[in-house]
Amino acid sequence: xxxxxxxxxxxxxxxxxxGSFKVEEGENWNVFEVFHQEKRGAHHEHVGCVHAPDASLAxxxxxxxxxxxxxxxxxxxxxxxxxLAFDLEDEDMFANNPDKTYRDASGFKVMDKINKFKAQTK
Amino acid sequence: xxxxxxxxELITKMADDxxxxxxxxxxxxxxxxxxxxxxxxxxxxxxxxxxxxxxxRILQESFGxxxxxxxxxxxxxxxxxxxxxxxxxxxxxxxxxxxxxxFDHAETVRYQSLSGSSFTPLQHLAGKxxxxxKYHTLHADAWIIQLCTAGxxxxxxxxxxxxxxxxxxxxxxxxxEGEDLLIAEQIYPGxxxxxxxxxxxxxxxxxxxxxxxxxxxxxxxxxxKGQHTQYLQQLLEEMGEVFRLDPxxxx
Numbered sequence: 001x002x003x004x005x006x007x008x009x010x011x012x013x014x015x016x017x018x019g020s021f022k023v024e025e026g027e028n029w030n031v032f033e034v035f036h037q038e039k040r041g042a043h044h045e046h047v048g049c050v051h052a053p054d055a056s057l058a059x060x061x062x063x064x065x066x067x068x069x070x071x072x073x074x075x076x077x078x079x080x081x082x083x084l085a086f087d088l089e090d091e092d093m094f095a096n097n098p099d100k101t102y103r104d105a106s107g108f109k110v111m112d113k114i115n116k117f118k119a120q121t122k
Numbered sequence: 123x124x125x126x127x128x129x130x131e132l133i134t135k136m137a138d139d140x141x142x143x144x145x146x147x148x149x150x151x152x153x154x155x156x157x158x159x160x161x162x163x164x165x166x167x168x169x170x171x172x173x174x175x176x177x178x179r180i181l182q183e184s185f186g187x188x189x190x191x192x193x194x195x196x197x198x199x200x201x202x203x204x205x206x207x208x209x210x211x212x213x214x215x216x217x218x219x220x221x222x223x224x225f226d227h228a229e230t231v232r233y234q235s236l237s238g239s240s241f242t243p244l245q246h247l248a249g250k251x252x253x254x255x256k257y258h259t260l261h262a263d264a265w266i267i268q269l270c271t272a273g274x275x276x277x278x279x280x281x282x283x284x285x286x287x288x289x290x291x292x293x294x295x296x297x298x299e300g301e302d303l304l305i306a307e308q309i310y311p312g313x314x315x316x317x318x319x320x321x322x323x324x325x326x327x328x329x330x331x332x333x334x335x336x337x338x339x340x341x342x343x344x345x346x347k348g349q350h351t352q353y354l355q356q357l358l359e360e361m362g363e364v365f366r367l368d369p370x371x372x373x
Contacts, residue, residue, distance in 0.1 A: 050158050053268060060261050061158035064165045 032058035033083065034066050035076040044076050055079070125307055128300025129241055130185055132310065135203035135346050136232065137177035139294070141194055142354070143208040143225055144170030145361050147218065155215055162261060166222075169254050173229075176250070180243045195362035196369065199355045205345040207290040209354045216269070220283035223262035224291040224324065230255045231319045232310070240308040263327050270331035281333055292341025295320070 004010050012028075029051050035044035047066045052058035058077040067075055086093070097103075123131075147167035154160025178190035187193060207225065212218045233255060236248040270277045295317040305312045328335050344350070 051156065052158065053272075057264050057268060060257075060264050061162060063257060064162040065158060068165055 029053050030058075031080040032062070032077040033080050034058075034062040035078075036066050036072060037074040037076075038071050040073055044074070049080060050077070052077075123300040123303065125300070125303050125309075126185065128298075128303050129309060130181060130187075131203070131298055131300055131346075132304060133177050133181055133244070135205075135298070137174045137181070138202045138204035139208045139225075140170045140177065140229075141174035142202070142204040142357065143221070144168070144174060145357060146208065146210075146212055147222065149212050150215075150218060163218075163222075166258050166261065169251075169258070173247075173251055173254075176247055180247070184243055191365065192369065195358075195365040199350055199358055200348040202350065202354065202358075203346050203348065204350075204354070205290075205293040205296065206342045206351050207287070207293050207345075209345070209351050209357065210290065211353055213286075214279075214283070216279045216283040217286060219262070219265055219269070220280065220287045221291075222258075223266050223327075224287055225294065226255065226258040226262055227324050228291070228294045228316070228320050230259055231316050231323060235311050235316060235319075238308075239310055244309070266327055266333075267331050270333060277332060280331070284328075284333055285336055288336040288338065289340050290342045292317075292338045293343055293345060296341070296343040296346045298346055 009028075030053075031049050031051055032055065033049050034047050036047040037044045050058050050061040050065055052061050055077055059075060062075050062077050066072075144167050147163060147170065151160065151164040151167070154163055174194065175190050178187070178193050181187035181193065182190060207221065210217075210221070233248045233251055236244045237252070239245045239248070266280065270280050295313040297313050301312050304310055310316075325335065
């Protein structure tokens with residue numbers, strides 16, 4: 001078995017694994033997903049991830065990784081392992097969506113009404 | 123000492139501290155313990171150089187001083203007013219991290235006091251750097267607590283780093299000649315007051331981390347009078363090496 005470039009992985013002694021190896025608290029860091037908010041009231045958008053020993057340091061790292069250029073007013077971090085997602089093979093649940101155009105909200109013609117209302121309330 | 127000269131001395135020592143520690147911390151770029159930390163530490167080192175530039179700029183604009191680049195790179199070592207703490211080589215990561223913690227809390231206290239300064243350019247700058255310094259101390263506090271609660275060996279190394287840093291850190295607050303005048307004119311509250319506030323701010327973090335705060339028995343003074351360690355000359359030679367190739371070049 002090749003040595004890992006990460007000393008924390010080497011310390012796990014995976015080659016000697018008899019099924020009983022234990023990861024000590026703080027020994028291996030977690031991955032945290034980072035969400036970036038460009039202005040107040042806007043959605044937080046996923047921008048990437050950082051590797052950190054806990055959530056508060058993840059937030060501190062996220063600030064420099066993803067919030068040191070351009071506009072940013074807030075960041076969220078969440079442990080990647082805490083995200084529940086569908087399995088890739090469940091993609092077929094969404095397969096018929098393109099056929100169901102009656103569910104699209106794009107067919108409604110409301111701008112005339114909105115503009116008329118705006119003109120009235122001026 | 124005239125008030126004008128006292129203000130210039132205050133700004134020069136602040137700027138030289140920031141330039142020198144900024145350069146020191148930038149020596150970790152590419153060598154940091156993990157990628158995320160490498161980027162954060164380098165980015166904060168850049169902030170320090172930015173603060174130094176802003177202060178040199180005040181010297182130039184308010185006092186008819188020389189161009190910030192020339193002033194930063196072309197003086198002799200004895201004309202710098204940085205404290206010995208900022209000059210020390212980076213050493214181990216725990217030393218650099220502890221220096222970052224102690225220095226940035228001192229810097230924060232200093233700028234907080236300047237937010238009420240009667241000297242407007244410093245008052246403005248204090249407002250501008252406030253958010254950056256908030257992040258720097260947040261970063262420092264988080265690391266100190268993280269490493270001090272990560273096992274015996276880790277805590278022991280952090281305590282050693284604190285012991286190695288503490289008398290040097292006292293040198294940040296070396297009293298200056300024109301200080302009484304600066305206090306009287308409400309430019310800033312003086313080194314003794316800043317030192318006291320600094321102790322108040324770092325103590326809760328030190329306590330939470332389970333570290334023992336040393337007693338300040340022999341603060342390392344001299345830097346504010348132009349007396350420096352051998353390390354400053356080496357640093358200046360390296361830092362100004364490219365600049366001196368062609369001091370007139372436009373970058």
